[in-house]
Amino acid sequence: MTLQNLIVGISGEKGAGKSTLLQRLAGEEPSIALIDTLGEHETLFPVFPGSPREQVLALAEPPETFRWSFLLDPDHEAKHFNALCRAAYRSGDMTFCVEEADRYSSAVKDLPGLKIMYDYGRHRRINLVWLTRNLATISRKLTSQTDVFYFFRQNEPKYVKDLADRIGAMGEPYPAVAEQLAQEILNLPKYSYVLAAKGHQPSRGTVTVES
Numbered sequence: 001m002t003l004q005n006l007i008v009g010i011s012g013e014k015g016a017g018k019s020t021l022l023q024r025l026a027g028e029e030p031s032i033a034l035i036d037t038l039g040e041h042e043t044l045f046p047v048f049p050g051s052p053r054e055q056v057l058a059l060a061e062p063p064e065t066f067r068w069s070f071l072l073d074p075d076h077e078a079k080h081f082n083a084l085c086r087a088a089y090r091s092g093d094m095t096f097c098v099e100e101a102d103r104y105s106s107a108v109k110d111l112p113g114l115k116i117m118y119d120y121g122r123h124r125r126i127n128l129v130w131l132t133r134n135l136a137t138i139s140r141k142l143t144s145q146t147d148v149f150y151f152f153r154q155n156e157p158k159y160v161k162d163l164a165d166r167i168g169a170m171g172e173p174y175p176a177v178a179e180q181l182a183q184e185i186l187n188l189p190k191y192s193y194v195l196a197a198k199g200h201q202p203s204r205g206t207v208t209v210e211s
């Protein structure tokens with residue numbers, strides 16, 4: 001699959017399969033920048049060496065194709081994140097992935113860099129792929145801008161109402177159907193997901209790993 005100026009959200013509990021799916025989706029894209037807080041993706045997407053300033057400069061004028069992950073400076077995480085987002089926006093033509101998006105998005109406020117990506121990124125031919133364990137803390141703005149959602153297992157009954165609300169906001173007109181989908185997501189087996197895309201019936205899938 002190649003993405004087409006899409007915003008893709010991937011949610012689910014720890015170990016549910018989110019990062020594995022990200023590697024499947026992004027792996028086929030020509031140019032990838034990945035904010036990888038935990039260093040989960042080093043083998044596929046090498047960590048960009050150099051200072052934050054060098055990282056930002058490289059992303060602002062990248063080669064034609066690239067696969068970089070960025071570890072953020074823990075002392076200046078928000079500033080570093082915003083600067084990378086702005087550089088990516090300036091360059092355009094890439095898939096920009098954000099692991100642990102709840103570090104940059106909250107119910108009341110998104111970091112400005114993230115806002116630029118979801119409000120304007122598509123005009124610069126940018127795909128945004130964001131991942132989170134804690135969907136309930138992500139801003140409504142980000143979820144309402146998301147075109148395609150992969151919901152992995154989220155086995156916390158307290159999240160059901162929030163999940164149902166967000167499924168409703170994606171266009172499911174019947175609250176009872178949204179609630180049923182939320183219950184399904186709660187009980188999904190590991191590595192399985194419900195795929196919801198605006199204007200489409202939900203479908204199901206499982207992420208696989210080569211043995």
Ligand SMILES: Nc1ncnc2c1ncn2[C@@H]1O[C@H](COP(=O)(O)OP(=O)(O)OP(=O)(O)O)[C@@H](O)[C@H]1O
Binds near residue numbers: 021
């Ligand atoms: N279909 C599968 N069968 C067996 N193992 C799998 C499968 N999919 C993923 N895994 C493995 O399960 C582990 C957890 O998957 P992954 O890292 O994708 O989860 P995650 O949702 O990103 O978790 P976290 O929230 O902790 O980052 C990984 O070691 C991965 O290789």
Ligand SMILES: [Mg+2]
Binds near residue numbers: 018019020040
């Ligand atoms: Mg992960």
